[in-house]
Amino acid sequence: MKTSVDVSAHRExxxxxxxxxxxxxxDPNLRTFDIILTTANGTTYNSYLVRGSDGVAVxxxxxxxxxxxFFARLESVADYSEIKVIVLNHLEPDHSGALPELMRRAPQAxxxxxxRATSMLKALLHGEADLQYTTVKxxxxxxxxxxxxxxxxxxxxxxxxxxxxxxxxxxxLFSGDVFGCHYCDKRLYNDLVGDFRFSFDxxxxxxxxPFKKHVMDALKLIEPLHLKQIAPTHGPILRDRxxxxxxxxxxxxxxxxxxxxxxxxxxxxxxxxxxxxxxxRMAEAISEGASSIEGVRVSLYDLQGGETDPFVxxxxxxxxxxxxxxxxxxxxxxxxxxxxxxxxxVNLKGKLGAAFGSYGWSGxxxxxxxxxxxxxxxxxxxxxxxxxxxxxxxxxxDCQDFGRxxxxxxxxxxxxxGVIDFAxxx
Ligand code: FEO
Numbered sequence: 001m002k003t004s005v006d007v008s009a010h011r012e013x014x015x016x017x018x019x020x021x022x023x024x025x026x027d028p029n030l031r032t033f034d035i036i037l038t039t040a041n042g043t044t045y046n047s048y049l050v051r052g053s054d055g056v057a058v059x060x061x062x063x064x065x066x067x068x069x070f071f072a073r074l075e076s077v078a079d080y081s082e083i084k085v086i087v088l089n090h091l092e093p094d095h096s097g098a099l100p101e102l103m104r105r106a107p108q109a110x111x112x113x114x115x116r117a118t119s120m121l122k123a124l125l126h127g128e129a130d131l132q133y134t135t136v137k138x139x140x141x142x143x144x145x146x147x148x149x150x151x152x153x154x155x156x157x158x159x160x161x162x163x164x165x166x167x168x169x170x171x172x173l174f175s176g177d178v179f180g181c182h183y184c185d186k187r188l189y190n191d192l193v194g195d196f197r198f199s200f201d202x203x204x205x206x207x208x209x210p211f212k213k214h215v216m217d218a219l220k221l222i223e224p225l226h227l228k229q230i231a232p233t234h235g236p237i238l239r240d241r242x243x244x245x246x247x248x249x250x251x252x253x254x255x256x257x258x259x260x261x262x263x264x265x266x267x268x269x270x271x272x273x274x275x276x277x278x279x280x281r282m283a284e285a286i287s288e289g290a291s292s293i294e295g296v297r298v299s300l301y302d303l304q305g306g307e308t309d310p311f312v313x314x315x316x317x318x319x320x321x322x323x324x325x326x327x328x329x330x331x332x333x334x335x336x337x338x339x340x341x342x343x344x345x346v347n348l349k350g351k352l353g354a355a356f357g358s359y360g361w362s363g364x365x366x367x368x369x370x371x372x373x374x375x376x377x378x379x380x381x382x383x384x385x386x387x388x389x390x391x392x393x394x395x396x397x398d399c400q401d402f403g404r405x406x407x408x409x410x411x412x413x414x415x416x417x418g419v420i421d422f423a424x425x426x
Contacts (some may be wrong), residue, residue, distance in 0.1 A: 001016030042184035053143025064097030171228030180232035272324030289403030
């Protein structure tokens with residue numbers, strides 16, 4: 001029979017491995033995190049304490065206004081004078097908020113952070129001019145006597161500073177936000193809490209997804225570990241079959257499209273909206289021109305249905321994205337903006353982009369779309385294609401050439417005049 005746990009009943013640390021304690025805080029009433037994340041179950045700020053034969057370490061702290069709960073739990077399992085080591089795996093305020101006060105209460109403790117965390121630390125602790133700390137990376141460790149903290153350099157998960165810490169003797173990985181989720185449950189462990197699968201995947205999709213490459217790099221360090229438990233900074237402690245979550249992260253971070261069309265093909269997706277069929281005709285001509293280039297797989301999508309979510313996966317895995325919109329009242333049309341504004345969860349940096357569209361008298365939409373793509377750090381190798389009202393045969397030929405030219409850039413074919421990022425000229 002499973003042992004029941006209720007960490008809301010008292011403010012005491014919970015030992016979940018020999019000498020390893022949860023000393024975090026519950027935030028069941030939070031409904032939005034970082035402005036954009038819905039937290040229907042609230043969240044937890046997980047802090048941990050490791051007791052070795054030669055001192056105590058605290059791994060991460062909590063959001064500042066949850067400090068009382070954190071310090072109460074910490075005091076239930078250790079004296080401040082015993083704290084030898086403080087590790088911050090991630091300096092976002094939900095984990096560093098109680099750090100200044102912890103360092104005042106345990107001034108003898110030495111702080112360990114990643115190299116990239118140093119500038120953030122200075123901004124965080126303006127008043128602590130003489131703060132002493134050591135930066136660590138993969139291969140570095142600190143001894144607590146019979147417990148060893150080994151560090152893993154896992155940047156950009158999801159900030160530049162992030163790292164993980166592993167207690168070798170207990171097989172516990174303090175993973176930071178990785179493997180975390182916003183799910184508050186007083187029963188603490190993954191085998192006791194409610195069904196948090198949605199929260200786990202939702203968290204990955206909004207926090208980790210833009211950094212898939214960095215997730216894969218981190219998994220190379222994490223997968224060889226002897227993992228008995230994963231202790232993230234949010235949500236349940238993953239004590240039951242922790243490796244399932246590692247495998248799931250690999251699945252979530254693996255490109256499905258690359259497997260199905262083959263690594264050698266480059267994917268170009270053309271999205272468009274059309275009022276009178278003119279931008280649609282342009283899209284078809286552009287598609288025809290691009291498709292004539294070997295190794296480019298072109299897809300054409302009409303945004304008339306208004307839905308954007310189904311396209312996000314495609315966009316993430318595409319190599320080139322073209323957006324076509326008529327100009328109406330000096331603007332691109334709403335479905336195009338809806339799609340372009342729903343892409344914060346994917347990494348578009350370096351993808352090729354282009355815009356096109358028919359217009360009546362002013363034609364601002366094309367340049368506005370280009371500006372947005374530039375803001376998303378896409379490369380715009382060819383100036384946008386505009387046609388006044390109904391495209392002539394000659395203009396449709398220009399559209400074909402436009403598509404062909406972008407496709408040639410996509411497959412690395414040298415251009416006669418060289419390629420200019422027209423977004424830079426704006
Ligand atoms: Fe949970 Fe990135 O802070």
